[in-house]
Amino acid sequence: MNLKESLKKIKEESESFSLNTKEDLDKFRLKFLVKKSEMMELFNIIKDLAAEERKEAGRILNETRNLIEEKFKQHQEVVLSKREENANKEDLSLPPLHNQKGSRHAISIIRNRIIEIFSRIGFIIEEGPEIEDDWHNFSALNFAENHPARDMQDTFFINMEDQLALRTHTSSVQIRTMQTQKPPIRILAPGRVYRNEAVSARANCFFHQIEGLYIDEKVSFADLKQTLYFFVKEMYGDEIEVRFRPSYFPFTEPSAEMDISCTICKGKGCNVCKYSGWLEILGCGMVHPNVLKNCGIDPEKYSGFAFGMGLERQSMLLNGVNDLRTFFDNDTRFLKQF
Ligand code: PHE
Numbered sequence: 001m002n003l004k005e006s007l008k009k010i011k012e013e014s015e016s017f018s019l020n021t022k023e024d025l026d027k028f029r030l031k032f033l034v035k036k037s038e039m040m041e042l043f044n045i046i047k048d049l050a051a052e053e054r055k056e057a058g059r060i061l062n063e064t065r066n067l068i069e070e071k072f073k074q075h076q077e078v079v080l081s082k083r084e085e086n087a088n089k090e091d092l093s094l095p096p097l098h099n100q101k102g103s104r105h106a107i108s109i110i111r112n113r114i115i116e117i118f119s120r121i122g123f124i125i126e127e128g129p130e131i132e133d134d135w136h137n138f139s140a141l142n143f144a145e146n147h148p149a150r151d152m153q154d155t156f157f158i159n160m161e162d163q164l165a166l167r168t169h170t171s172s173v174q175i176r177t178m179q180t181q182k183p184p185i186r187i188l189a190p191g192r193v194y195r196n197e198a199v200s201a202r203a204n205c206f207f208h209q210i211e212g213l214y215i216d217e218k219v220s221f222a223d224l225k226q227t228l229y230f231f232v233k234e235m236y237g238d239e240i241e242v243r244f245r246p247s248y249f250p251f252t253e254p255s256a257e258m259d260i261s262c263t264i265c266k267g268k269g270c271n272v273c274k275y276s277g278w279l280e281i282l283g284c285g286m287v288h289p290n291v292l293k294n295c296g297i298d299p300e301k302y303s304g305f306a307f308g309m310g311l312e313r314q315s316m317l318l319n320g321v322n323d324l325r326t327f328f329d330n331d332t333r334f335l336k337q338f
Helices: 003-016 022-032 038-046 051-088 106-119 169-180 221-234 291-294 310-321
Strands: 131-133 157-159 164-166 185-195 206-216 242-249 254-260 278-287 304-308
Touching: 003 038, 003 051, 022 038, 022 051, 038 051, 038 242, 106 185, 106 206, 106 310, 131 206, 157 242, 169 185, 169 291, 169 304, 206 221, 221 242, 221 254, 221 278, 221 304, 221 310, 242 278, 254 291, 254 304, 278 291, 278 310, 304 310
Parallel strands: none
Antiparallel strands: 131 164, 157 164, 185 206, 206 304, 242 254, 254 278, 278 304
16 A cells, blocks of 8 residues: 555544543544554655655655544543543532531420411410519519519529519510500410429429410300310320319419320320320410409409410420430530431
């Protein structure tokens, strides 16, 4: 095969060679551009040629080599820039980075759930201050002068002179609402409350409550029961049993405490329900006429009910938590479970 034919063959081969990857480039270089390649070997023929043929042979050899080199360079640029682009893209085969997302606190979750349930039957939110005066926290709520809750042993006073204290319950929001709004009133008061208690698995010096209040004409104990039945079924499920026990609160008459069948043993008896089969979940009652009077509402015309519950307790019962302190430790391993 003469030089021209060999070059033609090489040229055709190089033209049809596809150059899309780094590996293609390497193969191409080995085949056409390194010293020992088929193409470069042809340059050795020149020295054996007659002097008058050398010039022409050199010209066509150089021409073909230049074409091949040109093709190589062009594709090299494209392939390398593509590689760089890919290197900057995220590697989807890598395991995901640990995602430290924030989430709601267990107490917020239970509060929102309770609010959501009562909002379906028309209750709206009211809030009040955490530092209360004696009147809103005690007197207006019909607490007797010598009631033990008014003692420093039970309540954190901030200023004895003005009788300012950290509120011991959210019932003070009942008073503030009734003073400023006309019936019908249908509110929920969620918030933090404080009591001078030794910290234990069952008690803390502060915790969260949610209080409900409904005032209108002809509100009866039957309304109270139906409202709370609705709440309990929505919160704890249809199969839960409910009972009311008579109780005492200065601001309600009659007063009751509501129990549900134990969420752990389903009423059979276990150490959570102290083998009674029942768990206490809230206090409630018909708003005392004195309380209505104290707020400028006519007890002859209006009546109403109130109820109050601890949020930590609801979450403990619902989620099987056995130590109230865990809600305040801020241990994310605990909080992440909700
Ligand atoms: N305020 C009461 C408590 O803190 C709960 C309660 C609210 C009881 C409303 C009756 C009516 O224990």
